[in-house]
Amino acid sequence: MAKIIEPPPKTERQAPPTRQVKRSVRRLESKSKVDGSAEYIHNLTLPGMLYGKIARSSIPHGKILSIDPGAALALEGVYAVITGDDIRRLIPDPYYGPAFHDQPILALDKVRYAGEPVAVALAKDPHVAEEAADLIAVEYEPLEAVFDEVQAAKPGAPIIHDVLKPATTFPDLKHLQGRSGTNVALSAHVRRGDLAQAFKESDYVFEQTFRNGKVIHAPLEPYVTVGEMAGPDGLTIHTASQSPSFVRSEISRLLGWPENRVRVRTAFLGGGFGGKLYIKLEALVAACTLLVRKPVRIALTMEEQFYTITKHGATVRLKTGVRKDGRIVAREVEVWWNGGAYADIGPRVTQKSGLTSSGPYDIENISIESHAVYTNEPPAGALRGFGISQVVWAYESQADVIARALNIDPIDFRRRNILREGRPHATGMPMTDIDIDAILDRLAERMEWNRPFDRGSATIRRGRGIAIGIKSCVAPTTSVAMVNIYGDGSCGICSSTVDMGQGSDTAMAQIAAEILGISTESIRVVHPDTDVTPYDMATLGSRSTYHMGNAVRRAAEDARAQLLRMAATVLKTGEGDLECRDGVIAAHCGARVTFRDLMVARFAMQAGNIIGIGSFIPPYEKPDHETGQSRQITPFWMLGGAGAEIEVDTETGRIHVVKLVNVGDAGSPINPDIVERQLIGAGTMQFGFTVFEEMIFNEGQVVNASFADYKIPGMLDVPDQLSGEMVEVPHRQGPFGAKGVGETGMFCVSPAIGNALYDAVEVRITEMPLTPERVLRALRRAQNRPLGSD
Amino acid sequence: MKSFDLAEPATIEEAVALLDPEDKSVRAIAGGTALMLMMKTRLFQPTRLVSLRRLNGDLRGLRVNQDGGLRIGAMTSLAQLEYSHLVASTYPVLSRALGTLSNIRIRNVATLGGHLAHGDPHMDLPPILMTLGAKVSAVSPRGRRWVDICDLFTGYYETSLIKDELITSVEIAGQPPGVYCWYEKFTARSADDWPTVGVAVRYIVDSGVIRDPRVAVSAATERPMRSAAAEAALTNAPLAPHVLSKAADAAADELEPIADLHGTASYKREMVRVHVRRALEKAAQWRR
């Protein structure tokens, strides 16, 4: 079957050739990725380097009775074995984390999930290190474990952390409280209106529970960090990280060092998807490097990814009151997030995705409870969408249930309820720079919603479904950028945004190029290096285009202002008479001067720098702790929609997606092609999560921890027709009107397919993924001839 | 990974002499695709691997036998089979099955010998070979013997090969003109995954009546198996939808599926029923 993975025809997309933004500039790094010259930390080795291999816990919960490195140390070629106690000698309080300082660099006293790092063997030969790691003998006293997020939140569940120590690093997580005697790390609330009364006045009440299994990021480049001493009292960490600035501050905190003694650098990432955020291997590598005072490299295998970080499993209970006319008047949401053994950024997922879990709907009466729960499974963190796809799965599946019960067309039902410009979101913030109607229009058009639909026949039934979703962007966060004009007039951008395949280098260069009137392709983007590039919160949550994009814009404006001042002197005219265009500064009278000539005029030769600085931190108001209300909860809203047309094999339960349309509001796109590719890429990723990707656990052990047994979609699996569609709603504060869009394509794919499934065969599945067996079992139950053991 | 010896003998005699019937940690390595998976998960820790890479002669090449069938060297890669015109014209059912047998990276290195010797019940080619009729040449220090493909698989990852025996080649029987063949692969996850159920069928139709039917199933059960009950239901019966359904029911009732990551036993039983019927139907449609 031929696949059509193409954006729609590009008619109105031709911007005037002098413009750098709104132009589908080719990725700056394309050639280097094709010819293999692109830099990845994965390829880095250093002279005298030791390889570290991790010995991992074999049980999900237990006390460590003893660790015997004897046999490992006896192996020829083993340099050292490092345990949690060794690390404690270097770092007295070796716990890290962006929300809670709960994760030990190596397990101390206790293990909390099967696969947790317990010790590291170091050797010059990675195979020797691996064999040594296998020889480290650890004795445990097993403790009762808990895996289900709802069970774990109940009183009486085995307690995973005796005390919780909030990190207080990030302003949006400042309110976290130290707790003990519970597995609930945090509960976030939103309250609005009078819920009880509204339910009483509702004509219908719908209540359902939806579940999501766990999946992983599966970047092609697994987690990798290399550490080396930088002089006697400094440390350099080369790491495939999405958050170099955070790594620096967290490592400095752990060591009790000033930040300027820790240098963190990254290169291109072979994918990240939220996995490579905060601390993954960096603290362990830093500690090992300092203990042995030699370069140390730890690179995980594909298999070890499954023991590092996952997406959150979640249980979402949703109760919705609706009037006869199809208006939603009340919604009560309770979400339990399976955060695994360590909080990582789970509390932020809990809070941010919790607060939008009532959906993109204008509802007067709302109550949301969102709980971050510890369990004895590998830690869960950010995964492209930050928890949004889990809640959209719930509220958009239910939207379909309601629309059908009321016999209202699904698109029409949404139109009756969506938030529009100026209306208050559940958190109270008035909506700005959004247009959900435009998303629904585009879905209706591309899905040919009003045309007769072939419903299939015999054992192949056809159906279609849609969904819409909303996300807020993390706030408040800071980005700082530097635009550097060198002596010859060429330009470099220093930013700590990490290009992990999403095209940020190109987008940043486009923004600076637009302001400076030079070509995007002529700009060099310097990759994150905390000794060189300024602070950035992290490359996450679709924030870079908006935040770093604004910082780069300001930095370029700053550089331009300096250039114009210099040019005004040289050309003896007013600054107002000058503009940067076509690589020169031109006066209205026709006089021109190149950047290089300006540098020569100022520095008497081809020398010197013009440095423009820009920093950006959007306004934010902390939500009220009890009600979640805030006048400014997010710098911008992300809106998306998806439509799916599917075929269901009623004898096997297999879903074949014929067509998947993924619509995203990108504001005014900086680079339309990249935006469409992001929507298509995210759509494909969430498609895999929807139809078959799932980590399978047995008593806390991951039983399919390899890509032989955990399958991600390939070319033969993706929908026959797959498209990414932009809706352009310029954002007033976005750089040239742009919004972030890296996650938008993830939001809606699952319920669009789930709703299409119902449309095709009238079974509603509430738990993801929609595997053939799950579908067939549901079908057979509905036909009253259940499969065995059902 | 523990260090181990890698031997690269140049002759089959040297190779079988390097194997050790008593020592489980000594094995032959062909493409290594299956072995490396086991080594990575420490299911298998070798002390010595005997690489078949340098072996020639019987282990290489494809040729036509007197009965019109093919003799295929054990070291032939699955990609070579996939692209072979000889295979495509002799056994189109094999060529077609190879397209979704894992991915091209695996097919480029995996060999036919390794594919059969591994004894993994989830393999795609064993049921096809079982329906076409094939025998395997097994060579040891004691000489050569021929093993019928239907007697090769004795249990879950178990074969009737002795630890110092090597498969050197496979002979697939020539087929009568107008034979009906089909392989139906059903995966629960990605298209190139191991099958949840694989069904191969082969039969002849003589004036509307089914003769010499063979039905083999992989992945559902602990080893690839022919279904005697399905074959009995088809033998000398008219080629009619209800006959094919009855045969499918017979296979589903007869075989004992086992649960794994691809599905529960009851789901797999149902998939046997569906795919035996579909394979029988498609074999007939494809012929037409």
Ligand SMILES: Cc1cc2nc3c(=O)[nH]c(=O)nc-3n(C[C@H](O)[C@H](O)[C@H](O)COP(=O)(O)OP(=O)(O)OC[C@H]3O[C@@H](n4cnc5c(N)ncnc54)[C@H](O)[C@@H]3O)c2cc1C
């Ligand atoms: C990711 C992945 C996906 C896969 N998907 C599929 C799939 O969809 N369908 C499918 O059918 N298969 C699939 N396979 C399995 C694949 O077909 C086998 O791995 C392959 O055929 C084995 O061949 P090899 O040459 O690599 O064997 P090796 O790994 O070299 O050897 C396998 C076993 O056979 C023994 N051996 C090898 N050659 C001989 C010989 N000549 N004589 C005696 N013993 C020998 C070895 O000692 C070892 O025990 C997949 C494999 C992988 C890794």
